[in-house]
Structures are given as C-alpha cells and as structure tokens.
Amino acid sequence: MSYSDLYNDAKLPTGASKAFALNWGLAVLLIAASCVGFLMLFSVADGNLDKWAFPQMVRFTMGFGMMIVMAFIPITIYRKLSFPIYIFALVLLIIVEFFGQVGMGAQRWIDLGFMRLQPSEFMKIALVMILAYYYSWIDKSLISKPQWLLPPIILTLLPVFLVLRQPDLGTAILLLAGAIVVMFIAGVSLWYFAAGLAAVGGLVFLVMYSQGHTWQLLKDYQYRRISTFLDPSSDPLGAGYHITQSKIALGSGGISGRGFMQGTQSHLNFLPEKHTDFIFTTLVEEFGFIGGMALLLIYLLIVLFCVVSAMTNANRFGAILTLGIAATFFFYFAVNMSMVMGLAPVVGVPLPLVSYGGSAMLVLMVGFGLVQSAHVHRPR
Amino acid sequence: MTLQKPDKTKVRQITRRAGLLLGGQVMFMGVLGWRMRDLGVKQNAQFRLLAEENRINIQLVPPTRGLIYDRQGRLIANNIPQYRVQMVREQIKAPEVILDRLAQLIPISPKQHDHVLSLMKRRRSWVPVTVAEDLTWEHIAAVAANAPALPGVTPVVGSYREYIYPHEYSHIVGYVGPVSDYDLSKTDDDDPVLRIPRFQIGKNGIEAKIEKQLRGIAEIKRIEVNSVGRVMRDLDRKAGASGKNIQITIDTELQTAALKRIQGESAAAVVIDVRNGDILALASAPTYDPNKFVTGISTTDWNALLNNKYRPLANKTVSGTYPPGSTYKMVVALAALEAGITDGNDHVNCKGYVEVYKQRFHCWRRGGHGKVDMVRALRESCDVYFYDIAQKVGIEKISDVARRLGLGVRHDLPLPAVHKGLAPTKAWKRKTKGKDWRVGDTLNAGIGQGYTLSSPLQLALMAARLGAGTQIEPRLINSIGDELLPIKGNIPLDFDPKHLDIVRRGMFEVVNHARGTARGSRITLPGVKMAGKTGTSQVKRITASERKRGVIRNADLPWERRDHALFVAFAPHDNPKYAISVIVEHGGGGSKAAAPIARDIMQAALLLDDTGYGAMPSQKRRTDDPDEQTPHIISTKTDPV
Known part of the structure; x- marks a missing residue:
C-alpha cells in the first residue's frame, strides 16, 4: 500500500489536463518579476541587451520550461526522492569543500565544464524537501517531542556548518531560516521557538557583555569584525562605501524616479555589483518609490499565491513544501532589500528572479516547479 | 509502518501557522516599503544632492597671472x-x-x-x-x-613666475609662492583657485599687494565624472579672465644706476618726479633674488638673508625710519617763517652751544658759527640757530609743517610695511611715553633728532614738495590693466611762496655756495644746479664725558654706532624736475657719504631725459593660450557619512 492510495486520486487531474490545473496566476507573476529583471539588466548594461539581459532571458525561459515539466510529475514522486536528493546535495557540499573553485573570495562552485554548480543553492530546496518529508512522515503527536526534534536539527545543521565553512554567511542564514520556518509550519510547539530565541539572545548578550572583561569570550579583532559587520558606516571607505552609495541611489529616486536609463549612481558606476546584489537600487533610482513598491507587490502576490495554494492542500508534504519554498523565496528578497536599504549587514544574497545569475534562477525555478506540482496534485 | 489518513486538525494547524507566517511576512514587507518611502520620498532632496555631488566635479582652469612692466614697458615679471x-x-x-x-x-x-x-x-x-x-x-x-x-x-x-631684474626689483615687485595653509588661515579670500595645490600667489611687494588684480579669475567648468573620476561630459562653464598687467612708475635704468651707486652699503635712495609724484627709483641695498622664493628657497639661503646685519629683506625706502637729522631743518625754518617768528634775516649768535635749563645743546661746529641768518644756518647747518627758532615756534607748529611736507604721514603705496614715521606732538608723548613734553625735546626736534623719524620715501617727498611747491603724492603704479591711476596732490602748498623761496635759497647754497656743507657734490652738467641739504643723524646720544674727551671720529666707532648719513635734494634748482633722498645707514657724515651718491643718481636721472611711459607689448602673451593651461579638478565629493 502506497501513501498515494490514501487519497482519492480520481479527483486529481491526469495527463494533459494537468496543464489547466497549473497555478497560472503564480506563473504569470514569476514572468512579471523576471521582466522587471530583464528591464533593469538592460539598463545597467547601458542599453546593451547581449551583456546581461539576453542570457538572463534564455535562463528564465529554460527554467520556466523546467517548472512546467516538473509540474506534471506527481508530488508523491518528489516525496520519495526527498532523501536521496538531500544526501546528493550534502555530498556535493562536501566535494566543494575539498575540490571547489574559489570565486569572489569564497569556495562555492564545482566546475562541471559546461556549468558551474553551486551546491549550497541546491541545498536550499533539498533541505526544505527533507524536512517536509520528515514532518509528513512522523505522527502528529510526536512532533513536539524532544527526541523527535533532534533529527531535523541535525539535518539542518550539517549543511549550515558546511556552507559556513566556505564561507557564505548569506546562504547559511537562508538555510537556517528556511528550516526554522518549515518546523514552525509543521507545528513544533511555540515554546521551543521561544526557548531558542531566548538562548540565542542570551548567548549574544553574554558575548557582547564579556567584551572588556577578563573572561572575554572572543578575541578583540573578532569584536572589531562584528562591529564593522553590524555598522558598516564605521568604515566609510571600505564596507560602508557601498551601502552609502546604495542609499544615495535609493534616496535620489524620489516618488517616480529619474527615468529609465537615467540613474547617475548606477550608470556612472558608483554602485557596486549593480547587476547582481544591488540591482534593486537601480530599479528604485530609475523608477522611484513607485517602481520599488511595484516589485514588492509582485513578490507579495507570489508569496500569497503560494500560501493560498498550501492552505487549500490536504497533502501535508505538499503544503509544507509549498510554504517552505515560499518562505525561502521571501527570505531572498527580504534579506536583499534590507541589505541595500542599510537595514541589514551586507551578505551576498541576490534579488530573486531579478539579479543576474544562473544558480539562483535555476534553484528558484526548481522550487516553483515543486510548488506547481504540489498545486496540480493537491487533494482537497 | 503506521500511516494515517490525513487528519483534519493537522491541516488546520498548518492553515493557522501559514496565516501567522504570512502576517509576519506582510508586516516585514511593510517595513521595507516604509523604509523605501523614508529614503526616497522624505529624504529625497538630501540624497539627490549627494548623488549630484558624486556626479559633478568642478574643474578649474587657473588664470594666467598679470605681467608687470616698468615705465618704459620693459617686462619685469614674466610667466614661464x-x-x-x-x-x-x-x-x-x-x-x-x-x-x-x-x-x-x-x-x-x-x-x-x-x-x-x-x-x-x-x-x-x-x-x-x-x-x-x-x-x-x-x-x-x-x-x-x-x-x-x-x-x-x-x-x-x-x-612659474620669472623675475627678469631680480635684484633691481626685489623690494618693489616682491615675489610669488605656493599658497600655504597659513596663507589660507589669515585670508577671507574664498577664490577656489586657492585650493589648487601649489597655486602661486603674491607673497611680498606689489605681487602681494595687488594680488587680486594680478591673479585674474579662473575659468570654472562643471563636469560629469564617473566613480573613478573619468570625465564623461562637460555640463557648463563660466568664463574666466587673465590677470591684469601692471605698469609701474619705476625706470629700470635709473633704478639700476641707483642700486649700483649704493651697492655695498646698507642704504636707500628714492627718486621722485616732482611734477607728477612718480617714483622713478626706489632702491634699497642690499637686495635679494626673489626667483629663489618662487621655486622654494633653501634653508641656507634663507638663514643667510635673515642673519645679514645689512637686512637685505627689508625695504628700507618705505619701512626704514631714521632720525632725519639736519634734513629736517627746512621743516623748522618753514615753520618759523610761517609763524612769523622771523623773516629769515634776523641773526642768531652761535657760540657752539646753547644752554637751556642748565643743559647744554651743542652745535656740530664746536667753535660756533658766530652771527647766522636763516640762509646761512641752512647752508652751514648751524644747530644753534635751529635750537633758537625751534624753541620759539614750538613742537606743534613744527610737526604740522612736517606733516604738510609729507613727513610723519602714511602714504598710500602698494608695498608691505609702509611706515608712517613720526612727527611728534605733546599729546603723542603724553599718550605713548606717559611724560610731559619738555623744551629739550623741542630743541632736539629742531635738528631732526630725538623723537622725529622719517623714511627715505618721506624725505624725498619733502624735497619734491619743497622744490615743486605742490602737495604732490607719491605714485608707484601707473596703470592696472587699462585703468590709469590718477596723479594726486598737484595743487600748490599752503605756504607763502616767499617763505618757500628763502628755504630753497638756503638749500641752493648748501650745494653751490663756497661754504655750503655739500659744496663738493655739485652737479657737473652744464647749466644745471641742484638744491639740497645734508644730514647726519646720531644713532647714539653723545654723553658729556665723551664730548669732553673730544668727539670720536666716526671711522673709529664700530659700524652699528656710526652716524646715519643723509642727503635730500631737488634739481634743477630753478625748474625742479626730480627730487631725491639718500640715506646710508651708519655711513658717517651726510656731506661725505650721502651727498656724492645723491649727486650721481640725480645726474643719471637728469641724463635719462624721461619721455614718459613706454607702451607695453600687446595683451597677447606667450603663455596665454588657454589650451596650454592644464585644468585642475577640485573634487566636490564629501566623505560618505
């Protein structure tokens, strides 16, 4: 007896009719967000289509096609593949640790010749999948039992540790945040979250409080690094320079912006990483508050469509997976936007669907492929 | 393996937690939106400004400094x-x-x-x-x-600036040098060119005093730059202007001749054209080379200049003040005539000294002159005669006449440290010394000693005014750019012309009478005679015991204690053209040390046959091509905050 037999499969769409059951609203929103990306990549390349915009279009088209194909495969198959995929991603992370290519000061890629594979991106989906699998597998009564809490924590900390060693703080934070959200959705008692929060807060307080005392927990240079990390303006010509220039770009846009291709901050190269992590600043500089809010609205609708899909999904694995991927997507843009607005320290997180880059685009489209599959094959 | 049917409560819990999660996410997006509004809408003006500052640099094209020409249109200060x-x-x-x-x-x-x-x-x-x-x-x-x-x-x-006659003009033209932090701290000049590193500004002399007009106005360009400062395009420009050329009244030939004549001494000589006040020569020896200052003077050279006891850096013609000695006697004589104390024919008996309140005031001739009238007193420089009339006139009237002749008055010249000198009054002594004026002070003033102080320029001006009979003012700058500077004070002196004639007669006899103190320094040119007055001013008071032992000859004294030698004159005596003053610091007697120098310089002036101003070359200059000047970029970037 298989898991799927428990559901009334007769109600689920089959064959080509699955195409009509796709979450087309979500698909249109993904296209909209990507189009914003194409426009901005065209602009920051000073009107050069071939530089960034066109390769990005090709990637998105491939990713979109892959998403549709993935939607046709029953969600039960993905559920069964959860564990092998997690193990595969973990092995890739270990391989990158020893044989990886060094790029941007950190060891992140495996060069496969035809493409560069970034296993940490892959792990974002794999971790959400394995945790969704775990919480759809164990009995409801066991969820908040301490011994049953241990496996998901280990499953999370293993990749987080490996990613931190690369070092890639941004991805590690996203992994951890994604895992916590999945556990939250699955129904782990709120007391654990409260306790965890208190423990982390206490530890941070203790570390910071010990500074200057004889029992100081960290070395002096480590404290200096922490303070530069938290407050880049203390280093205005180093780390703070980028944030200052970014805020100037955001602030100079005004309500309606300075016009398409008219942003001086980006076109005169005052912005760092203007086609990747800092692309949002160009958007706001050229299209103003209205442009920024429009993209934020598209993102909000994408999250909302996922949440609605999950709420109407009686399949526990599908629902948790959908919400987990939506949360991962949310963390992408929340961290990126906070960073460029000077609300959070600078960690390398791209703006989803808009920033130039292959790995992130691929991973996101794989994630939305899973969401579509869960949507198509959802029992009500 | 126990598998349950999906149970309703579990699904509901997912629904509730999903709702909580969505709520949290929406709230955070609200924060992001609020922050975006805060940056882009509320603080928009400020960030827009910062973006503009990032983008726009000010580029300055330094103006070409004005050139300086002499009377004949010879180039004195050039740009290389x-x-x-x-x-x-x-x-x-x-x-x-x-x-x-x-x-x-x-x-x-x-x-x-x-x-x-x-x-x-x-x-x-x-x-x-x-x-x-x-x-x-x-x-x-x-x-x-x-x-x-x-x-x-x-x-x-x-x-860079080149001075073509460095030594001849070191004290007049001065020199330029790079702007220093000290310069910036003491000026309220906010001209942006001053921010260009190594921009040259006037540091001394005319270069410093007429800095604004010489400097010109920088062309200002606003340019758009990218983050590494590469120029993307010109936004706009504000035209600049070259500095104005200046023509001074000095005649380089006469200046050279004057300097040559006083070379080797610590001395000064001033020649003024009595008809218009033009300063034709303003020589102060020793000189220095201002070109050394342009490129940065070495410490050795600087110390050598500072430690030289002849003070080469000082412009003695306007900054040096000396007791005028007997050259002051014209002032006292004129004051007595104007006050009606004498008509010039009354006699005073000189027995070598006078006693006032039991204090003896000596005449330079120990045996005395016997009976002297005013002309003879001037001619033979009888001190006793002037003690007598000075005492009768009183200091206030003497100093009043002195000021009308240009002594003890600051003259408006574009040179640094132009000293006022001193024509003392009772009020002045009370105020600065806290003591009352005494008769003895008046007697000392009567022979140009005591508190009286004059600069060589003032003494030459006095001779010019006496000769011309006008209130002529000294003039050093003929033109700035196209603007001609006016001649001032060409109106008659407020003295009885008969009185002036008596004084002039006395001055004429000083040089041309067989018993005149400067009879050895007559002009050798045919038909031209000079009127003058010698002066020997004591640096140190001669004590009674020294006088008893017999006055020591100057040559036997150490240099610093020797008398200053002075001479003032105008020529020709019947139709004055030029006035002169010469002072040789610690040179000894005026008749021996100063008068021959003055005679030689005066002859040189008379021989020059000045024909007025020579034209300056046209305004087009060698280095005036604006494209040759490399612009300087001043970043307006503010440090990020």
Whole structure:
C-alpha cells in the first residue's frame, strides 16, 4: 500500500489536463518579476541587451520550461526522492569543500565544464524537501517531542556548518531560516521557538557583555569584525562605501524616479555589483518609490499565491513544501532589500528572479516547479 | 509502518501557522516599503544632492597671472611655462611598472623613484602625485605620445613666475609662492583657485599687494565624472579672465644706476618726479633674488638673508625710519617763517652751544658759527640757530609743517610695511611715553633728532614738495590693466611762496655756495644746479664725558654706532624736475657719504631725459593660450557619512 492510495486520486487531474490545473496566476507573476529583471539588466548594461539581459532571458525561459515539466510529475514522486536528493546535495557540499573553485573570495562552485554548480543553492530546496518529508512522515503527536526534534536539527545543521565553512554567511542564514520556518509550519510547539530565541539572545548578550572583561569570550579583532559587520558606516571607505552609495541611489529616486536609463549612481558606476546584489537600487533610482513598491507587490502576490495554494492542500508534504519554498523565496528578497536599504549587514544574497545569475534562477525555478506540482496534485 | 489518513486538525494547524507566517511576512514587507518611502520620498532632496555631488566635479582652469612692466614697458615679471608629470594610483594596477616605463622617457632619479612610490602608498588613491618637474617640451611630447602605455599618467602644463631684474626689483615687485595653509588661515579670500595645490600667489611687494588684480579669475567648468573620476561630459562653464598687467612708475635704468651707486652699503635712495609724484627709483641695498622664493628657497639661503646685519629683506625706502637729522631743518625754518617768528634775516649768535635749563645743546661746529641768518644756518647747518627758532615756534607748529611736507604721514603705496614715521606732538608723548613734553625735546626736534623719524620715501617727498611747491603724492603704479591711476596732490602748498623761496635759497647754497656743507657734490652738467641739504643723524646720544674727551671720529666707532648719513635734494634748482633722498645707514657724515651718491643718481636721472611711459607689448602673451593651461579638478565629493 502506497501513501498515494490514501487519497482519492480520481479527483486529481491526469495527463494533459494537468496543464489547466497549473497555478497560472503564480506563473504569470514569476514572468512579471523576471521582466522587471530583464528591464533593469538592460539598463545597467547601458542599453546593451547581449551583456546581461539576453542570457538572463534564455535562463528564465529554460527554467520556466523546467517548472512546467516538473509540474506534471506527481508530488508523491518528489516525496520519495526527498532523501536521496538531500544526501546528493550534502555530498556535493562536501566535494566543494575539498575540490571547489574559489570565486569572489569564497569556495562555492564545482566546475562541471559546461556549468558551474553551486551546491549550497541546491541545498536550499533539498533541505526544505527533507524536512517536509520528515514532518509528513512522523505522527502528529510526536512532533513536539524532544527526541523527535533532534533529527531535523541535525539535518539542518550539517549543511549550515558546511556552507559556513566556505564561507557564505548569506546562504547559511537562508538555510537556517528556511528550516526554522518549515518546523514552525509543521507545528513544533511555540515554546521551543521561544526557548531558542531566548538562548540565542542570551548567548549574544553574554558575548557582547564579556567584551572588556577578563573572561572575554572572543578575541578583540573578532569584536572589531562584528562591529564593522553590524555598522558598516564605521568604515566609510571600505564596507560602508557601498551601502552609502546604495542609499544615495535609493534616496535620489524620489516618488517616480529619474527615468529609465537615467540613474547617475548606477550608470556612472558608483554602485557596486549593480547587476547582481544591488540591482534593486537601480530599479528604485530609475523608477522611484513607485517602481520599488511595484516589485514588492509582485513578490507579495507570489508569496500569497503560494500560501493560498498550501492552505487549500490536504497533502501535508505538499503544503509544507509549498510554504517552505515560499518562505525561502521571501527570505531572498527580504534579506536583499534590507541589505541595500542599510537595514541589514551586507551578505551576498541576490534579488530573486531579478539579479543576474544562473544558480539562483535555476534553484528558484526548481522550487516553483515543486510548488506547481504540489498545486496540480493537491487533494482537497 | 503506521500511516494515517490525513487528519483534519493537522491541516488546520498548518492553515493557522501559514496565516501567522504570512502576517509576519506582510508586516516585514511593510517595513521595507516604509523604509523605501523614508529614503526616497522624505529624504529625497538630501540624497539627490549627494548623488549630484558624486556626479559633478568642478574643474578649474587657473588664470594666467598679470605681467608687470616698468615705465618704459620693459617686462619685469614674466610667466614661464613649466612642464611636469603627474600620476594617479587609482587608475594603475602596478605603479612600479608604469614608473619604469616613464623613466625611459623622462629623467627620474632613483631617489625620486622611491619617493614617488612611497607617496602613492601614503596618499589617497585619487590624489595625483608629481613624478617629475621642470621637464622640457620634448619630454612632455614623449609622454603624451606614449599615453596608451602609461595609464594614470598625466602631463601637466603650468607656469612659474620669472623675475627678469631680480635684484633691481626685489623690494618693489616682491615675489610669488605656493599658497600655504597659513596663507589660507589669515585670508577671507574664498577664490577656489586657492585650493589648487601649489597655486602661486603674491607673497611680498606689489605681487602681494595687488594680488587680486594680478591673479585674474579662473575659468570654472562643471563636469560629469564617473566613480573613478573619468570625465564623461562637460555640463557648463563660466568664463574666466587673465590677470591684469601692471605698469609701474619705476625706470629700470635709473633704478639700476641707483642700486649700483649704493651697492655695498646698507642704504636707500628714492627718486621722485616732482611734477607728477612718480617714483622713478626706489632702491634699497642690499637686495635679494626673489626667483629663489618662487621655486622654494633653501634653508641656507634663507638663514643667510635673515642673519645679514645689512637686512637685505627689508625695504628700507618705505619701512626704514631714521632720525632725519639736519634734513629736517627746512621743516623748522618753514615753520618759523610761517609763524612769523622771523623773516629769515634776523641773526642768531652761535657760540657752539646753547644752554637751556642748565643743559647744554651743542652745535656740530664746536667753535660756533658766530652771527647766522636763516640762509646761512641752512647752508652751514648751524644747530644753534635751529635750537633758537625751534624753541620759539614750538613742537606743534613744527610737526604740522612736517606733516604738510609729507613727513610723519602714511602714504598710500602698494608695498608691505609702509611706515608712517613720526612727527611728534605733546599729546603723542603724553599718550605713548606717559611724560610731559619738555623744551629739550623741542630743541632736539629742531635738528631732526630725538623723537622725529622719517623714511627715505618721506624725505624725498619733502624735497619734491619743497622744490615743486605742490602737495604732490607719491605714485608707484601707473596703470592696472587699462585703468590709469590718477596723479594726486598737484595743487600748490599752503605756504607763502616767499617763505618757500628763502628755504630753497638756503638749500641752493648748501650745494653751490663756497661754504655750503655739500659744496663738493655739485652737479657737473652744464647749466644745471641742484638744491639740497645734508644730514647726519646720531644713532647714539653723545654723553658729556665723551664730548669732553673730544668727539670720536666716526671711522673709529664700530659700524652699528656710526652716524646715519643723509642727503635730500631737488634739481634743477630753478625748474625742479626730480627730487631725491639718500640715506646710508651708519655711513658717517651726510656731506661725505650721502651727498656724492645723491649727486650721481640725480645726474643719471637728469641724463635719462624721461619721455614718459613706454607702451607695453600687446595683451597677447606667450603663455596665454588657454589650451596650454592644464585644468585642475577640485573634487566636490564629501566623505560618505
């Protein structure tokens, strides 16, 4: 007896009719967000289509096609593949640790010749999948039992540790945040979250409080690094320079912006990483508050469509997976936007669907492929 | 393996937690939106300004400094193009490599090589570092031709000041030098060109006093730059203007002749054209070379100038003040005549001294002159005669006449440290010394000693006014740009012409009478006679015991204690053209040390046959091509906050 037999499969769409059951609203929103990306990549390349915009279009088209194909495969198959995929991603992370290519000061890629594979991106989906699998597998009564809490924590900390060693703080934070959200959705008692929060807060307080005392927990240079990390303006010509220039770009846009291709901050190269992590600043500089809010609205609708899909999904694995991927997507843009607005320290997180880059685009489209599959094959 | 049917409560819990999660996410997006509004809408003006500051740099094209010409239109201060090479680290990956390439084109010493590298490490990456200076045009052309292989290297065309008659004009024209922090701190001049490193401004003399007009106005360009400072396009420009050319009243030939004549002494000589007040010569010896200051004077040279007891840096003609000695006797004589105390024919019996309140006041001739009238008293410089009339006139009237003749008054000349001198009054003594004026003070003033102080310029002016009978003012600048500066004070002196004639008669006899004190210094030119007055001013008071032992001859005294030798004159005596004053510091007697010098300079002036101002060359100058001047960029970037 298989898991799927428990559901009334007769109600689920089959064959080509699955195409009509796709979450087309979500698909249109993904296209909209990507189009914003194409426009901005065209602009920051000073009107050069071939530089960034066109390769990005090709990637998105491939990713979109892959998403549709993935939607046709029953969600039960993905559920069964959860564990092998997690193990595969973990092995890739270990391989990158020893044989990886060094790029941007950190060891992140495996060069496969035809493409560069970034296993940490892959792990974002794999971790959400394995945790969704775990919480759809164990009995409801066991969820908040301490011994049953241990496996998901280990499953999370293993990749987080490996990613931190690369070092890639941004991805590690996203992994951890994604895992916590999945556990939250699955129904782990709120007391654990409260306790965890208190423990982390206490530890941070203790570390910071010990500074200057004889029992100081960290070395002096480590404290200096922490303070530069938290407050880049203390280093205005180093780390703070980028944030200052970014805020100037955001602030100079005004309500309606300075016009398409008219942003001086980006076109005169005052912005760092203007086609990747800092692309949002160009958007706001050229299209103003209205442009920024429009993209934020598209993102909000994408999250909302996922949440609605999950709420109407009686399949526990599908629902948790959908919400987990939506949360991962949310963390992408929340961290990126906070960073460029000077609300959070600078960690390398791209703006989803808009920033130039292959790995992130691929991973996101794989994630939305899973969401579509869960949507198509959802029992009500 | 126990598998349950999906149970309703579990699904509901997912629904509730999903709702909570969505709520949290929406709230956070609200924060992001609020922050966006805060930055882009509320603080928009401020950030827009910062973006503009990022984008726009001000580029200054330094103006060409005005040139200085003499009376005949001879160039005195010129601008010479100067070529140097700068390097900016920001645009270079390996400065060493570029520097080695550069060394193949232009001379760079190993010391300079290391110095440049260390400078580039220390300075901020976008600050240009000067690699080599004083290059030839060939060097610059070679660097420009190889520009693609030399990223970050810029040839710079500037200019430096050259003084063509350095020693002749060191005290008049002065010199320029790079703007220092000290200069900036004491001026309220906010001209942006002052922010250009090494921009040259006047530091002394006319260069400093007429700085504003000489400097001109910089052309200002607003340019758009990218983040590494590369110029993207010109936004707008404000035209500048070259500095104005200046023509001074000095005659280089006469100035040279005057300086030559007083060379070797610590001395000053001033020649004034009595008809218009033009200063034809303003010589102060020793001189110095202002060109050394333009490039930066060495410590050795500087100390040598400072420690020289002849004080070469001082302009003695206007800054040096001396007791005028017997040259003051014209003032006292005129004051007595104007006050009606004497008509000039009354006699005073000189027995070598007078006693006032039991204090003896000596005449320079120990045996006395016997019976003297005013003309004879001037001619033979009888001190007793002047003690007598000074006592009768009183100090207030003497000093009043002195001021009307230009002594003890500050004259408006564009030179630094123009001293006022001193024509003392009772009120002045009370105020500064806290003591009452005494009769003895008046007697001392009567022979130009005591508190009286005059500069050589003032003494020459006095001679000019006595000769011309006008209130003529000294004039050093003839024109600034196209503007001619007016002649001032060409109106008759407020004295009885008969009184002036008596004084002039006395001065004439000083030089031309067989018993005149300067009879040895007559003009040798046919038909021209000079009227003058000698003066010997004591540096140190002669004590009674010294006088008893017999006055020591000047030559036996150490230099610092010898008398100052003075002479003032105008010529020709019947139709005055030029007035002169000469002072030789510690030179001894006026008749021996100063009068012959004055006679020689006066003869030189008379022989020059001045025909008025020579035309200056047209305004087009050698280095005036604006394209040759390399613009200087001043970053308006504010440090990020």
